Amino acid sequence: MDSPPDNYQDYWDFIRAFAGHFKKKDARVDAIQIWNEPNINREWGMRPPNPAEYTTFLQGSYAAAKDASSEVTILAGAMTPTGTSDATSMPDDDFLRGMYQAGAAPYFDVLSAHAPGYKAPPDMDPAQVAEDPNYGGCPGCTNHRFFAFRHVEDLHAIMDQNGDGAKQIWVTEFGWTSDPVHPDYSWFKVTEQEKADYLVGAYQWAHQHWAPWIGVMTAWTLAAPYWTQDNEQYWWAIDNPDLSPRPAYTALQQGRATGALP
Numbered sequence: 061m062d063s064p065p066d067n068y069q070d071y072w073d074f075i076r077a078f079a080g081h082f083k084k085k086d087a088r089v090d091a092i093q094i095w096n097e098p099n100i101n102r103e104w105g106m107r108p109p110n111p112a113e114y115t116t117f118l119q120g121s122y123a124a125a126k127d128a129s130s131e132v133t134i135l136a137g138a139m140t141p142t143g144t145s146d147a148t149s150m151p152d153d154d155f156l157r158g159m160y161q162a163g164a165a166p167y168f169d170v171l172s173a174h175a176p177g178y179k180a181p182p183d184m185d186p187a188q189v190a191e192d193p194n195y196g197g198c199p200g201c202t203n204h205r206f207f208a209f210r211h212v213e214d215l216h217a218i219m220d221q222n223g224d225g226a227k228q229i230w231v232t233e234f235g236w237t238s239d240p241v242h243p244d245y246s247w248f249k250v251t252e253q254e255k256a257d258y259l260v261g262a263y264q265w266a267h268q269h270w271a272p273w274i275g276v277m278t279a280w281t282l283a284a285p286y287w288t289q290d291n292e293q294y295w296w297a298i299d300n301p302d303l304s305p306r307p308a309y310t311a312l313q314q315g316r317a318t319g320a321l322p
Contacts (some may be wrong), residue, residue: 064095070279072124080128080293084105087130089269093172093232094121095137101148109150111158115167118159122167138166138172138232141206150309152206153214170221170275175234175262179248182262184206186211187293205244207248209234216273228275234262235280243277249295256311259298260321267322279312 082089139152186205283297315321
């Protein structure tokens with residue numbers, strides 16, 4: 061589903077029914093994310109990104125979910141990092157500011173975020189990344205802070221400026237790609253071993269520097285059995301389509317076993 065319904069009430073009715081059926085108090089569904097990447101038009105019915113419009117959508121969704129299951133955690137939809145601001149997309153930090161200006165604060169419990177690391181190691185400061193063309197630039201791009209995993213800190217700073225700093229951020233997608241095939245991604249590829257090191261390092265950085273405002277962190281991704289090297293998703297995966305592990309899978313597994321990961 062890449063577009064909200066023309067009648068928002070249809071979605072709100074669905075959320076109410078879903079939350080009521082899978083109640084958190086019955087240990088069924090703990091959290092619901094209200095949409096994904098609403099700051100890009102291909103995820104928003106090809107309409108220009110509009111934080112006020114999304115806030116209206118979020119407000120009704122929050123009310124419907126809480127009415128049916130008061131304890132369920134509501135996540136504001138994760139924005140994708142981008143430096144483009146036009147009819148196709150809006151930078152995630154600008155979109156978040158627009159949400160707060162539209163009065164979104166009371167209508168989500170957690171902010172979800174996407175945090176691809178691009179080419180930079182996970183502990184690299186976004187300011188350094190933006191200044192270094194080896195990390196913070198792409199062919200034809202202007203350098204940006206969002207080319208850093210730690211751009212999540214920029215989003216939390218906006219929350220804090222709006223009196224919302226006590227809320228958590230859940231990173232619902234993050235990772236690094238080893239893609240040598242697709243030009244849109246290969247310019248920031250890392251090696252499989254770097255991917256392993258960076259994923260472990262990201263969890264460690266967040267644990268050491270982002271508590272208590274960091275929550276769930278979901279590494280992207282496990283491979284689908286039908287993916288081939290022609291799929292750009294293949295190169296983000298931590299395992300292979302035949303379920304054999306790549307270095308990242310092994311590093312994460314060993315990190316949990318040894319206590320190197322929280």
